[in-house]
Amino acid sequence: MNPFSLNGQVALVTGANTGIGQAIAVAMAQAGAEVIAAGRRDCDETLALMGSGRAMRLDFADPMAARDVFAAERIDILVNNAGIIRREDAAEFSEADWDDVIDVNLKALFFTCQAFARAALPRGRGKIVNIASLLSFQGGIRVPSYTASKHGVAGLTKLMANEWAARGLNVNAIAPGYIETNNTQALRADPDRSKAILDRIPAGRWGKPEDIAQTAVFLAAPASDYINGAVLNVDGGWLAR
Numbered sequence: 001m002n003p004f005s006l007n008g009q010v011a012l013v014t015g016a017n018t019g020i021g022q023a024i025a026v027a028m029a030q031a032g033a034e035v036i037a038a039g040r041r042d043c044d045e046t047l048a049l050m051g052s053g054r055a056m057r058l059d060f061a062d063p064m065a066a067r068d069v070f071a072a073e074r075i076d077i078l079v080n081n082a083g084i085i086r087r088e089d090a091a092e093f094s095e096a097d098w099d100d101v102i103d104v105n106l107k108a109l110f111f112t113c114q115a116f117a118r119a120a121l122p123r124g125r126g127k128i129v130n131i132a133s134l135l136s137f138q139g140g141i142r143v144p145s146y147t148a149s150k151h152g153v154a155g156l157t158k159l160m161a162n163e164w165a166a167r168g169l170n171v172n173a174i175a176p177g178y179i180e181t182n183n184t185q186a187l188r189a190d191p192d193r194s195k196a197i198l199d200r201i202p203a204g205r206w207g208k209p210e211d212i213a214q215t216a217v218f219l220a221a222p223a224s225d226y227i228n229g230a231v232l233n234v235d236g237g238w239l240a241r
Contacts, residue, residue, distance in 0.1 A: 003223035007032035015082030023209030060108035070119035105149035124168035161229030177235025203236030
């Protein structure tokens with residue numbers, strides 16, 4: 001058996017309509033998985049790129065949106081990629097912006113993992129890949145709820161691994177660095193800001209969504225069966241500098 005193959009596995013990827021989530025869905029399909037591309041908007045482009053699979057509408061503005069998904073069918077791999085961000089000075093940050101981000105990025109992630117685990121634990125096997133952030137380790141500026149949520153993702157990843165590893169579930173996370181997506185377009189278009197970022201990245205380039213996607217495939221595949229509770233930095237060396 002190819003330890004990097006996902007043949008015969010069913011994967012649910014949230015936030016799969018664009019960017020990193022789309023790349024993960026495509027890479028998992030290429031590795032042999034049957035992929036369910038979930039998003040709050042249509043995932044038609046993702047389905048076209050995969051050439052197979054199916055879509056599911058999930059809007060994590062309701063943190064319990066996925067509570068019934070895993071009881072309805074067997075899903076072997078869960079990738080929690082859906083997330084939002086709000087920017088404002090900490091002194092002016094609103095309660096609404098705090099709650100919106102925490103609900104989607106942290107509360108929804110936990111209860112989606114819980115629903116997955118309740119279905120997967122009796123089978124004794126499953127893989128969860130959470131998408132953390134460099135702000136799981138750093139403070140950032142003007143993103144208080146996002147920073148809090150991503151610190152929480154790292155902590156919950158370790159907690160769930162502690163509880164579920166011996167029962168056959170692998171729970172790990174990826175902390176992406178600066179990746180070429182719509183969210184970073186403004187940064188990349190600013191020559192001074194882009195240079196400052198690149199000067200700190202030992203790899204000397206912005207990451208590509210595929211860099212995160214292939215790491216997600218690894219964490220979902222049998223090759224990573226003895227990896228539990230890891231938060232893997234895929235950042236070109238940013239945190240090492």
